[in-house]
Amino acid sequence: MNIILVTTLVIAAIGIIVGAGLVATGKKFAVKVDEREVAVRSQLPGNNCGACGYAGCDALAAAIAKGDAPVNACPVGGNPVAKEIGRVMGINAEETERKVAFVACKGSCEVTKNQGNYIGIRDCRAAVMSGISVTDCSYGCLGFGSCVEVCPQEAIVVKDGVAIVNRNRCISCGLCVKTCPRGLISLVPVSKVVQVQCSNHDKGPAVKKICSAGCIGCTLCVKQCEFGAMTFGNNLAKVDSEKCTLCGKCAAKCPAKVITSGTGPV
Amino acid sequence: MKNTFRGGVHPEEKKKLSRDVPLRLFDPKGEMVFPLSQHIGKPAKAIVKKGDPVLVGQLIAEADGFVSANIHSSCSGTVKAVEMRRVLTGQMADCIVIDNDGQFTGKESWAARDDGGTLSNNDILQRIQDAGIVGLGGAGFPTHVKLKPKDPDAIRWVIANGAECEPYLTCNDQLMRSKGPEIVEALELVLRLFPNAEGVICIENNKPEAIKEMKKAVGDRARMKVKSMITKYPQGGERSLIEAIAGANYPASQLPADVGCIVCNVGTLYAIQRAVLYREPLFSQVFTLTGEAVSQPGNYIVRDGTSFAELVEAAGGLKNGTNAMVGGGLKTDAKAVKALVGGPMMGIAIGSLDVPIQKQNNGLTVLDFDPVEEAEGLMTSCLHCGRCSTVCPMGLTPQLMAEAAELNNLERYEKKLYGLECIQCGSCSFCCPAKRPLTQTFKKAKGEIMAKRQREGGNK
Numbered sequence: 001m002n003i004i005l006v007t008t009l010v011i012a013a014i015g016i017i018v019g020a021g022l023v024a025t026g027k028k029f030a031v032k033v034d035e036r037e038v039a040v041r042s043q044l045p046g047n048n049c050g051a052c053g054y055a056g057c058d059a060l061a062a063a064i065a066k067g068d069a070p071v072n073a074c075p076v077g078g079n080p081v082a083k084e085i086g087r088v089m090g091i092n093a094e095e096t097e098r099k100v101a102f103v104a105c106k107g108s109c110e111v112t113k114n115q116g117n118y119i120g121i122r123d124c125r126a127a128v129m130s131g132i133s134v135t136d137c138s139y140g141c142l143g144f145g146s147c148v149e150v151c152p153q154e155a156i157v158v159k160d161g162v163a164i165v166n167r168n169r170c171i172s173c174g175l176c177v178k179t180c181p182r183g184l185i186s187l188v189p190v191s192k193v194v195q196v197q198c199s200n201h202d203k204g205p206a207v208k209k210i211c212s213a214g215c216i217g218c219t220l221c222v223k224q225c226e227f228g229a230m231t232f233g234n235n236l237a238k239v240d241s242e243k244c245t246l247c248g249k250c251a252a253k254c255p256a257k258v259i260t261s262g263t264g265p266v
Numbered sequence: 267m268k269n270t271f272r273g274g275v276h277p278e279e280k281k282k283l284s285r286d287v288p289l290r291l292f293d294p295k296g297e298m299v300f301p302l303s304q305h306i307g308k309p310a311k312a313i314v315k316k317g318d319p320v321l322v323g324q325l326i327a328e329a330d331g332f333v334s335a336n337i338h339s340s341c342s343g344t345v346k347a348v349e350m351r352r353v354l355t356g357q358m359a360d361c362i363v364i365d366n367d368g369q370f371t372g373k374e375s376w377a378a379r380d381d382g383g384t385l386s387n388n389d390i391l392q393r394i395q396d397a398g399i400v401g402l403g404g405a406g407f408p409t410h411v412k413l414k415p416k417d418p419d420a421i422r423w424v425i426a427n428g429a430e431c432e433p434y435l436t437c438n439d440q441l442m443r444s445k446g447p448e449i450v451e452a453l454e455l456v457l458r459l460f461p462n463a464e465g466v467i468c469i470e471n472n473k474p475e476a477i478k479e480m481k482k483a484v485g486d487r488a489r490m491k492v493k494s495m496i497t498k499y500p501q502g503g504e505r506s507l508i509e510a511i512a513g514a515n516y517p518a519s520q521l522p523a524d525v526g527c528i529v530c531n532v533g534t535l536y537a538i539q540r541a542v543l544y545r546e547p548l549f550s551q552v553f554t555l556t557g558e559a560v561s562q563p564g565n566y567i568v569r570d571g572t573s574f575a576e577l578v579e580a581a582g583g584l585k586n587g588t589n590a591m592v593g594g595g596l597k598t599d600a601k602a603v604k605a606l607v608g609g610p611m612m613g614i615a616i617g618s619l620d621v622p623i624q625k626q627n628n629g630l631t632v633l634d635f636d637p638v639e640e641a642e643g644l645m646t647s648c649l650h651c652g653r654c655s656t657v658c659p660m661g662l663t664p665q666l667m668a669e670a671a672e673l674n675n676l677e678r679y680e681k682k683l684y685g686l687e688c689i690q691c692g693s694c695s696f697c698c699p700a701k702r703p704l705t706q707t708f709k710k711a712k713g714e715i716m717a718k719r720q721r722e723g724g725n726k
Binding site: 119120121123125126128129130132138178201 | 350352355356357358614615616617636638639642703706707709710713714721
């Protein structure tokens with residue numbers, strides 16, 4: 001009887017001492033978690049795509065909670081997420097427009113000529129390293145789809161030798177922008193549909209020789225624009241999206257049909 | 267001295283096509299194009315403008331920074347434009363275009379010889395730098411940078427690279443046969459910069475005439491010898507030579523000077539001799555025009571800026587008729603052929619022959635068949651036979667590297683498999699029974715890692 005009693009007491013005593021020790025260490029070494037960080041993290045989409053420039057959603061949440069990153073830093077979440085995070089942080093999020101990827105090339109197999117016979121790895125990044133041209137245009141889309149490969153949303157397809165973005169699926173993570181070896185892809189605000197869909201900096205006649213859908217540098221668009229949004233430099237027209245009012249006059253006049261307006265395929 | 271390196275392959279040499287054709291100076295007629303970036307490092311800055319008259323050997327673009335090189339005109343005439351032109355990578359690049367008057371009036375005659383004995387080490391280096399000499403073996407690393415290591419006393423070997431292991435190419439062979447004494451003189455000059463070094467002239471044993479000539483030129487000089495190397499590709503790679511001569515291996519992050527070696531191509535040495543003793547800048551170099559599709563293969567001394575097309579035409583054109591070069595792999599009437607700048611192992615395929623010859627180019631190989639196309643037809647999945655690992659001169663495991671690169675696992679490619687050590691010699695692709703495009707995969711992966719590094723470095 002005695003033995004049972006002693007054992008119980010000893011074990012109970014050990015339990016109390018260890019328990020007290022655990023409580024003490026737990027208090028002493030407690031890691032302070034910013035509640036806001038957890039709240040912010042729960043609002044982020046969790047793709048871990050890295051488009052914000054941080055290592056992943058956790059890192060961005062920590063940065064936002066610390067105040068290092070703006071509340072609308074997540075390009076994938078867009079406005080709704082920015083609003084929610086703003087509520088958590090007590091900051092009013094500025095309205096930003098959703099952006100989508102835009103491929104500045106229209107050179108499908110039909111309109112461009114290709115005399116080259118590149119043979120090798122079917123990958124744009126490998127193809128540009130060889131001296132053999134895949135397309136005669138040295139600025140245009142190669143059509144091997146390195147952008148398709150990296151897109152997490154399957155928002156890009158290569159059709160007829162040129163990449164086409166599905167604007168509804170695009171989450172503007174910007175991975176394709178980083179991947180394209182010719183730098184054809186950029187992120188543009190979703191409403192700004194008037195864009196120049198060519199990147200060729202060659203002179204007009206040279207462009208015309210190799211592609212029937214390239215900017216020939218006639219500057220008709222610049223003359224058309226009443227708002228000064230069209231500029232021309234380095235043999236290529238350029239739209240200033242800030243000034244553009246989407247009237248579409250430039251697109252209507254363009255002889256090469258290289259400027260997209262709302263109706264055209266983007 | 268092991269006299270060779272681990273791994274390597276034995277591709278068909280095909281040197282017979284041009285090996286006994288003596289060097290001949292080729293004077294072009296058309297316009298000459300000088301890209302501003304013909305070397306590793308920062309592009310040079312153009313110092314001439316449209317309408318300026320130029321003479322042979324005149325400085326037309328000046329080195330911008332330490333790791334950069336001067337560019338000199340190789341013809342006389344007037345500057346037509348400074349504009350974007352297509353260069354041999356297929357991209358557009360800044361170039362100086364000179365309208366060649368065909369006279370080749372020299373700025374000086376470069377006949378007066380300086381007494382090398384009175385020159386100080388600094389004079390030698392300065393003259394090499396002024397002459398715009400870059401490594402003529404292919405990489406185009408500015409030579410004055412190479413010859414200024416941190417500790418010149420620690421250099422134990424100065425290796426003159428006359429191995430010329432690349433199949434088809436024979437211009438260095440011819441250079442050694444005809445200019446042996448000049449090369450030896452240049453090696454003596456370089457040895458003066460490195461008091462503790464011994465000079466070794468490495469020549470593969472498939473070039474007995476060159477070995478004989480060089481041995482005769484060296485004579486009984488104390489600090490110099492000619493070494494006959496086993497014929498194996500890539501014996502002429504910088505790291506293969508260092509392994510063979512000094513028995514040293516070093517990672518890609520180091521330079522040969524870190525293991526006590528300086529490696530210079532024999533073509534570079536000849537340019538050094540001209541620059542130091544005659545003050546002649548680098549505007550021409552030896553060049554092999556070869557391949558089954560060329561009517562008259564031969565060795566030339568070409569002027570920089572000459573168009574490949576002009577040289578081919580002057581040499582009798584291509585065998586199967588027309589010279590219509592369009593797009594990639596030249597489509598002629600008869601059949602498609604392939605043009606490679608350099609030899610078939612490491613050369614770059616070019617899409618159009620209408621691009622200028624640059625300083626570091628040493629050959630053009632035009633094939634009457636496209637080996638890549640043939641290989642692609644036969645390609646299967648990797649057999650895991652391990653042959654690529656056996657032949658890799660760097661001791662890498664190409665099959666695993668290719669797997670990692672194809673899955674875009676660049677972290678594993680770089681950190682676990684040491685993929686950046688690859689020298690892109692092409693031995694793995696050459697021996698692969700499954701005909702996998704291994705070297706191209708590695709080229710791409712390395713390019714991506716470098717681009718990523720640059721991006722991240724830029725953000726910091």
